[in-house]
Amino acid sequence: MSRKYRIVLAGNPNCGKTTIFNCLTGARQHVGNYPGVTVESKTGEFMLGEDEIEIIDIPGVYSLSSSSPEEGVAFEELTKPGIDLIMNVIDSSIPQRSLYLSTQLAELHIPMLIVFNMSDEAKKKGLKFNIPKLQSYFGCSIVQTVGSRGDGIDMLKTALAESLLHLEDHDVPKLTYGADVDDAIRELVEWIEPAMTDRIRHIPARFFAIKLLEKDTCVMRLPEFQNLDAIIDAQITHLYARHAIAAETFMADCRYAMISGACRDAISFTQERRREISDKIDAVVTNQWIGLPLFFVIMYLMFWFTFACAAPMTDGIECLFAWIQGLIERFWSPDAQPVLRSLLIDGVIHGVGGVVVFLPNILFLFLAIAFLEDTGYMARAAFVMDGIMRKFDLQGKSFVPLVLGFGCNVPAIMATRSIESERDRRTTVMVLPLMSCGARLPIYALLIPAFFAAKYQAFVMFLIYAIGVAFAMLAARILKSTLFKGDGEVYLMELPPYRVPTAKSILLHMWDRGVMYLKKAGTIILGVSVLLFIANNFPEKKTFDADYGAQIMAVAADVSLSAEEQSAAFKRIERMRRAEIAEHTISGRVGKLLEPVFRPIGFDWRVTTAAISALAAKEIFVSQLGILYAEDVESDGDGEDDQQEPLRQQLRRAYTPLQGFCMMLFCLLSIPCLATLAVIRRELNSWKWMFFEAAGLFGLAYATTFIVYQIGLLLKIGADYLL
Amino acid sequence: MNDEKPPAMKTGASASPASVPEECSLAELPVGQSAVIVNVKPSLRGKKKFADVGIVPGSQLQMEAHAPFGGLLRIRIMESSLSIHRDDAANIIIRRQDRP
Numbered sequence: 001m002s003r004k005y006r007i008v009l010a011g012n013p014n015c016g017k018t019t020i021f022n023c024l025t026g027a028r029q030h031v032g033n034y035p036g037v038t039v040e041s042k043t044g045e046f047m048l049g050e051d052e053i054e055i056i057d058i059p060g061v062y063s064l065s066s067s068s069p070e071e072g073v074a075f076e077e078l079t080k081p082g083i084d085l086i087m088n089v090i091d092s093s094i095p096q097r098s099l100y101l102s103t104q105l106a107e108l109h110i111p112m113l114i115v116f117n118m119s120d121e122a123k124k125k126g127l128k129f130n131i132p133k134l135q136s137y138f139g140c141s142i143v144q145t146v147g148s149r150g151d152g153i154d155m156l157k158t159a160l161a162e163s164l165l166h167l168e169d170h171d172v173p174k175l176t177y178g179a180d181v182d183d184a185i186r187e188l189v190e191w192i193e194p195a196m197t198d199r200i201r202h203i204p205a206r207f208f209a210i211k212l213l214e215k216d217t218c219v220m221r222l223p224e225f226q227n228l229d230a231i232i233d234a235q236i237t238h239l240y241a242r243h244a245i246a247a248e249t250f251m252a253d254c255r256y257a258m259i260s261g262a263c264r265d266a267i268s269f270t271q272e273r274r275r276e277i278s279d280k281i282d283a284v285v286t287n288q289w290i291g292l293p294l295f296f297v298i299m300y301l302m303f304w305f306t307f308a309c310a311a312p313m314t315d316g317i318e319c320l321f322a323w324i325q326g327l328i329e330r331f332w333s334p335d336a337q338p339v340l341r342s343l344l345i346d347g348v349i350h351g352v353g354g355v356v357v358f359l360p361n362i363l364f365l366f367l368a369i370a371f372l373e374d375t376g377y378m379a380r381a382a383f384v385m386d387g388i389m390r391k392f393d394l395q396g397k398s399f400v401p402l403v404l405g406f407g408c409n410v411p412a413i414m415a416t417r418s419i420e421s422e423r424d425r426r427t428t429v430m431v432l433p434l435m436s437c438g439a440r441l442p443i444y445a446l447l448i449p450a451f452f453a454a455k456y457q458a459f460v461m462f463l464i465y466a467i468g469v470a471f472a473m474l475a476a477r478i479l480k481s482t483l484f485k486g487d488g489e490v491y492l493m494e495l496p497p498y499r500v501p502t503a504k505s506i507l508l509h510m511w512d513r514g515v516m517y518l519k520k521a522g523t524i525i526l527g528v529s530v531l532l533f534i535a536n537n538f539p540e541k542k543t544f545d546a547d548y549g550a551q552i553m554a555v556a557a558d559v560s561l562s563a564e565e566q567s568a569a570f571k572r573i574e575r576m577r578r579a580e581i582a583e584h585t586i587s588g589r590v591g592k593l594l595e596p597v598f599r600p601i602g603f604d605w606r607v608t609t610a611a612i613s614a615l616a617a618k619e620i621f622v623s624q625l626g627i628l629y630a631e632d633v634e635s636d637g638d639g640e641d642d643q644q645e646p647l648r649q650q651l652r653r654a655y656t657p658l659q660g661f662c663m664m665l666f667c668l669l670s671i672p673c674l675a676t677l678a679v680i681r682r683e684l685n686s687w688k689w690m691f692f693e694a695a696g697l698f699g700l701a702y703a704t705t706f707i708v709y710q711i712g713l714l715l716k717i718g719a720d721y722l723l
Numbered sequence: 724m725n726d727e728k729p730p731a732m733k734t735g736a737s738a739s740p741a742s743v744p745e746e747c748s749l750a751e752l753p754v755g756q757s758a759v760i761v762n763v764k765p766s767l768r769g770k771k772k773f774a775d776v777g778i779v780p781g782s783q784l785q786m787e788a789h790a791p792f793g794g795l796l797r798i799r800i801m802e803s804s805l806s807i808h809r810d811d812a813a814n815i816i817i818r819r820q821d822r823p
Contacts, residue, residue, distance in 0.1 A: 490772060
């Protein structure tokens with residue numbers, strides 16, 4: 001008979017819960033070697049024999065309380081009714097610290113299965129476990145696994161099936177915290193039991209008693225226990241008078257003492273070797289003097305890697321699209337269905353192709369980020385950067401999300417959940433869109449070679465990223481000294497040992513990101529490109545203001561002109577005719593309408609339409625320019641070998657480097673995309689903040705670009721192509 | 724109440740010549756030295772959070788590193804590395820351990 005079970009995966013941060021989750025369900029949730037990769041609960045399903053198992057992966061926590069958003073999520077998930085079993089994953093190479101949470105989970109009296117993960121590291125370290133003894137201590141089965149290699153997963157499944165058979169008659173652990181503490185708990189339970197309502201009756205009164213004794217704010221806030229203050233205080237005063245220790249740390253002390261006892265009995269210890277290599281690396285990496293310069297070198301290498309390795313592949317994709325375009329042009333005559341043909345070539349290939357070309361950059365960027373995440377370097381980077389971050393009123397923990405922001409702002413904003421301080425978290429979320437994300441990369445990659453000679457290109461790219469970071473830091477400072485004013489909060493972050501990342505994990509992360517990027521290109525960007533193509537080409541101009549035919553005839557008839565002068569005149573007339581057509585279209589009209597607003601920052605109507613449509617997704621900026629200039633590109637006749645180069649030539653002809661720089665600056669600072677705004681709204685839980693953010697970013701982008709453009713004009717900087 | 728935290732930790736840095744164990748705050752512990760937590764001052768913010776990761780009286784720890792610009796300290800406790808802020812460490816009282 002098949003049944004349905006619901007189990008929850010709980011454990012410390014960075015103990016490998018998600019790896020176990022992926023092993024069991026075949027899912028590929030992102031894992032990394034730093035605390036706090038999982039920030040929200042994820043649900044998966046798998047079949048265990050005949051039974052259907054629903055498994056919930058919750059954020060890692062050190063304790064069952066709610067002092068940070070992730071702890072809140074975990075606490076809520078674990079105290080919900082309807083959990084059949086808790087699978088408690090622990091990092092068995094640090095058993096004492098890991099079992100601390102187990103002692104609290106055990107008090108929930110829900111059937112439990114403990115997974116001693118990372119048992120390879122424990123073995124290397126010389127730890128030996130007396131499993132039967134530990135099992136009887138916690139009243140549940142214990143399975144040893146190595147999640148990263150998939151070792152022990154079969155045993156885990158067998159043990160899980162066995163545990164599920166005995167749900168009704170599972171053992172209840174009998175944890176003792178010392179005679180007087182146990183007395184206090186018993187006494188409180190007698191008061192709590194009558195106060196319990198149906199809402200919380202599935203949780204043992206004993207659990208609440210312990211939480212109340214350690215003044216857990218989350219439990220103390222429950223309406224059921226509002227009248228018990230005097231009784232609780234009496235117990236606390238009684239206990240702490242004898243032990244002379246603060247209420248908040250007293251239970252922690254008891255638990256560690258209890259684990260200490262258990263470890264003495266059941267865990268033997270031969271030598272410590274594991275951290276030796278890790279420590280040697282850290283002596284350099286987190287060194288007070290070398291740490292920071294090394295960090296900057298690593299960041300530089302990351303960006304160098306992103307561009308240098310991607311270049312040949314980018315060229316390959318360009319050739320592929322040019323080849324497809326050539327194919328269509330050859331076999332689809334311009335007379336048959338000209339609008340569809342043009343939509344396919346100008347709208348789809350130039351719009352989507354222009355974005356897909358940058359896929360290799362995205363892949364290598366995420367490969368680099370995943371490598372830094374999985375080795376454990378991110379936590380070190382946060383450690384060495386904390387001092388600098390504090391100068392801008394941020395902190396080390398804000399740092400990891402900010403670096404992730406270079407990849408994509410959306411997951412980066414979600415990663416801020418690991419920051420306990422609510423003010424720091426809000427500040428980090430607000431400034432994060434200023435970190436130049438991967439979607440903005442195509443814009444720079446298109447514009448920089450168009451306007452700057454090879455020797456300046458790397459510098460301009462660096463400058464753009466640096467401007468983003470500088471504005472983020474400045475904005476953080478301003479926000480912290482105005483809207484998010486207040487005292488600093490506690491900082492606590494674990495530095496995991498270095499681990500060799502598994503190729504599978506890194507490549508999967510890169511692959512998933514690549515698929516996401518292509519999906520975006522195939523859906524949002526394709527859709528918007530088609531819409532933009534329509535907006536760019538319709539309504540069609542039927543009657544012209546000037547008689548271009550007559551003008552051409554006149555030039556042709558003018559015998560005083562040389563052949564070159566004639567062809568130049570033809571080109572001039574053709575351009576005027578084209579301009580008239582373009583200005584008649586929807587985007588021409590909208591662009592023209594808004595041009596007075598954007599003129600002071602150096603945008604003409606074409607760039608204006610690109611900048612506005614890029615609100616949907618930043619890559620659209622590139623596709624819109626590609627579509628708008630597509631016709632001209634074709635008329636140049638050399639569009640077949642390199643798709644981007646003719647567009648760059650067009651841009652070079654139409655704009656000054658100063659304007660090009662202003663375009664990048666505006667794209668860097670203005671709202672990255674609607675998805676980012678949506679996630680900001682969700683994370684800050686406020687429409688008001690979202691609109692404030694959108695308006696703020698737009699204002700910042702406009703003002704900055706305005707100043708740069710006007711000063712540039714005044715000083716005549718960047719009027720010509722820099723060589 | 725829990726003076727022992729087996730498995731005991733080995734430390735690998737230079738010894739202090741001081742013969743009498745001295746009490747001071749964790750912020751003053753030099754890199755490489757070991758100590759036992761004696762007391763956690765009531766003025767420490769987030770006491771519970773620190774207690775959850777093992778910062779309770781009786782725990783043994785070792786100072787592993789100081790971050791650039793002095794803000795963060797890195798200590799090893801319960802066999803894992805934690806970074807905490809110097810201001811918070813100032814509220815944790817320790818007794819330096821002499822090693823043989």
